[in-house]
Amino acid sequence: MNTLKRIKAGHLIVLFFLLRLYGITNPPLERNHNWRQATTNMYARNFLEVDNNILYARVDMAGDLTGITAKEFPLFNYSIYLAARAFGWQHWYGRLINLIISSIGVWFFFLLLKKYLEPRLPHLRKLAFHSTVFLLAGIWFGHSRAILPDTFSTSLVLTGLYFGLEYLYRGRWYNFALFFTIATAGTLSKLPSGFLLAALCLPVFAREVPLKRTLAVVAGGGVMLALAGWWYFYWIPHVVSTYGYEHYPMRDLLTGLREILSDLPETAERFYVSATKGFTFFGLYLAGLVLIFRRKNRLLLRLWLLLSFVFLFYMFKAGASFYHHNYYIVPYAPVMSLIAAVAIGELSQVKWRILLLLAVLAEGIGNQQDAFRIRADEMPKLSLESIADSLSQRNDLVAFYTEDGNPHELYFAHRKGWVCKRTEILDPDYIHLLRSKGCRFIFINKKQWDGGNMPPLPPLYEDENYRVFSLSDENSKAPPIR
Numbered sequence: 457m458n459t460l461k462r463i464k465a466g467h468l469i470v471l472f473f474l475l476r477l478y479g480i481t482n483p484p485l486e487r488n489h490n491w492r493q494a495t496t497n498m499y500a501r502n503f504l505e506v507d508n509n510i511l512y513a514r515v516d517m518a519g520d521l522t523g524i525t526a527k528e529f530p531l532f533n534y535s536i537y538l539a540a541r542a543f544g545w546q547h548w549y550g551r552l553i554n555l556i557i558s559s560i561g562v563w564f565f566f567l568l569l570k571k572y573l574e575p576r577l578p579h580l581r582k583l584a585f586h587s588t589v590f591l592l593a594g595i596w597f598g599h600s601r602a603i604l605p606d607t608f609s610t611s612l613v614l615t616g617l618y619f620g621l622e623y624l625y626r627g628r629w630y631n632f633a634l635f636f637t638i639a640t641a642g643t644l645s646k647l648p649s650g651f652l653l654a655a656l657c658l659p660v661f662a663r664e665v666p667l668k669r670t671l672a673v674v675a676g677g678g679v680m681l682a683l684a685g686w687w688y689f690y691w692i693p694h695v696v697s698t699y700g701y702e703h704y705p706m707r708d709l710l711t712g713l714r715e716i717l718s719d720l721p722e723t724a725e726r727f728y729v730s731a732t733k734g735f736t737f738f739g740l741y742l743a744g745l746v747l748i749f750r751r752k753n754r755l756l757l758r759l760w761l762l763l764s765f766v767f768l769f770y771m772f773k774a775g776a777s778f779y780h781h782n783y784y785i786v787p788y789a790p791v792m793s794l795i796a797a798v799a800i801g802e803l804s805q806v807k808w809r810i811l812l813l814l815a816v817l818a819e820g821i822g823n824q825q826d827a828f829r830i831r832a833d834e835m836p837k838l839s840l841e842s843i844a845d846s847l848s849q850r851n852d853l854v855a856f857y858t859e860d861g862n863p864h865e866l867y868f869a870h871r872k873g874w875v876c877k878r879t880e881i882l883d884p885d886y887i888h889l890l891r892s893k894g895c896r897f898i899f900i901n902k903k904q905w906d907g908g909n910m911p912p913l914p915p916l917y918e919d920e921n922y923r924v925f926s927l928s929d930e931n932s933k934a935p936p937i938r
Contacts, residue, residue, distance in 0.1 A: 465566045465588045472592050473559045476601045478828055483547040484603050485834040487826045493603035494864035496550060500536035510534050515703060516872045517863040520853060520893040524699040526692040529644035532605040550603030558600035561611020562591055564618045565790055572621055576755055580801030589813050590793035593820030594732050595786055598827035606786040609649040612642025620656050624665040636676045643684050648770040649787045654762055712775030722779040730782035731789050734819025737796055744798035763791050836921040840869040847917060854897045855890055857881055881911050891927045898925040
């Protein structure tokens with residue numbers, strides 16, 4: 457117990473960083489959003505191989521189109537591209553980049569609470585440290601080593617928020633410059649992360665800071681909103697309409713609200729399952745909420761109500777995507793961690809605090825082991841590029857069978873083209889359409905094809921995992937079917 461009491465937040469962050477280095481060089485084949493990890497890498501690889509203009513990102517599954525499209529501002533993808541330009545392409549760079557930035561983000565989360573909340577809440581024991589434990593144990597644990605921009609962007613916003621408060625309370629132009637630069641980068645990288653900056657309203661409205669600094673932060677925030685608005689509401693529609701491929705459909709608030717209300721149980725699961733990764737964590741979060749309402753803790757009440765209200769706006773904007781993809785809850789994880797720490801901080805006996813924290817860590821880590829493992833039946837996908845190279849040129853268009861639209865096999869084949877459903881592949885008219893658009897080969901994962909007829913096409917290659925069909929009359933350099 458005495459050893460556990462001496463553990464500091466910095467030690468814990470370093471320990472968790474080292475722990476999550478296990479399997480850091482794995483390709484994006486784990487169950488946890490391999491689709492989105494592959495598309496993240498697509499952007500980066502196309503920056504490296506096609507065009508490094510950050511305004512014109514490209515995906516591989518746009519058929520015979522250019523693949524130019526827009527989603528969130530591709531700062532994370534561009535970081536992967538810069539690493540690949542320096543060291544050569546590898547699938548895993550995004551994991552390490554995300555882990556480094558996300559670990560820094562946890563440190564600044566700790567500093568925020570240690571410096572600006574703990575002194576005002578002296579009755580809550582080790583609030584900053586306990587909150588850090590909760591953040592590391594929840595969804596942050598697995599997602600911060602995945603090739604996803606969510607913890608990356610939230611970490612940038614948390615870091616920017618720290619420097620924003622530093623500027624408001626202490627001045628100095630470099631604090632403002634760091635706030636504006638880092639927070640803008642985080643907000644552009646993933647718009648929902650920006651909701652955390654609403655916390656700056658509390659000292660401003662409470663008139664705790666000089667008017668001149670308040671006006672500077674308001675002006676900086678206005679420019680930040682303008683840049684985010686330009687990207688998300690002008691540039692994305694412009695790129696989509698110009699180049700004809702929409703990677704992510706945007707919803708209006710009313711449509712998103714209807715979608716959220718249509719499936720409230722699934723929406724609720726994002727909070728009590730996805731965010732916390734354990735019922736002990738979620739139970740302490742509920743206990744913390746009860747305590748701040750019963751004790752009428754005005755500071756925490758205002759902070760929770762303000763951030764929760766703004767987060768609802770993002771939920772409604774995301775609509776069904778919010779409950780279909782658990783990473784949308786990532787920006788809210790720091791809020792839940794803080795409130796859960798309130799319940800721990802109210803306990804007077806150290807042994808109970810330690811036991812509960814250990815239970816949270818055990819549940820959270822235990823429930824996220826799939827982030828470190830790749831199933832054996834996923835490994836054949838790593839052979840797709842060599843198979844495709846034996847059959848075709850790198851610029852040949854191909855199609856892959858997948859019922860759910862997942863393009864990660866297209867990514868591993870290092871080709872561009874289409875992802876098609878079974879009904880499409882068996883439709884002669886659709887096959888004719890693919891051929892007319894320049895598609896030369898169709899790849900079918902035999903283990904995903906649930907029996908029945910294959911396409912009425914000449915098979916060009918076959919092994920125990922894949923069958924490849926030719927759409928071209930030209931002679932191929934393919935090896936004989938095995």
